[in-house]
Amino acid sequence: THSWDREAIQLIQTLIPKETVLFIADAKIGFDSFRNCMTATVNSKTIITVNPGKDITAIFSYIYIFRTPKLTLATDISMCCCCCAVDSISDVYTVRELKQKAQESPEAFFGITYSFISRLDLDSSLSKVIKTRCSRCKYQVTEDIQNCTNPSCPGRDQALSVSTVFDLWVDITDHTGTLQACTLRSPVAEKTLGCTVEEFTSLTENGRTALRWKFLLERCKIYVLPSAKLRGGIKGTILACALADPGEVKQYMSALL
Known part of the structure; x- marks a missing residue:
């Protein structure tokens, strides 16, 4: 050898x-x-x-959304958002522009939007905020089963290994409209919220409400993968999200005028 x-x-x-x-x-x-x-x-x-160069972002999106067999599109995208290099994303869109391009373009694309978080149900029941997924393929499962039920899971014949993750629905809004039911999942959700799933579950109801209002109706810089291929219209997957820098927002708003 x-x-x-x-x-x-x-x-x-x-x-x-x-x-x-x-x-x-x-x-x-x-x-x-x-x-x-x-x-x-x-x-x-x-x-x-x-993982060579900046173009891997587009390659990842193609692999996960269009080439991975027998997985739901939601699962494909949740896996994709863990891999994309957000530093390579630079195009800025309004919500209306994101929707229009998603409807018109057959190719997946990524963008930045400076928008408000208009829905973030952190104070809902834990079962609506946190899900159990297979550690190998990220497919949603229940802990009482022995093997992953996803037929394409690489470890389907092995003992089930699970992880408990954030699985949130988020609406993002700007002066042009609202992009509803965007997914915000771990590990992006943990980085956005600044806490782990374990830390979140230990919060009191008041603590979860306080965390919600840290972001709700606040202007954020959001990296998003929109898609028109899901039933129910245009949706999106959040790849990164943080409270927007006021200087960046001022520069962005000035460019719109």
């Missing part, structure tokens, strides 16, 4: 299926009669780059 073979094997073992993009240069391509398909073989000249 060559040293580069061992290195390649060790590298591949660290990668997460369907959550990694690879750029591979100088691999040998040939037909494998045993597998009855074309295969790639690495050698001493092969260079493998993990």
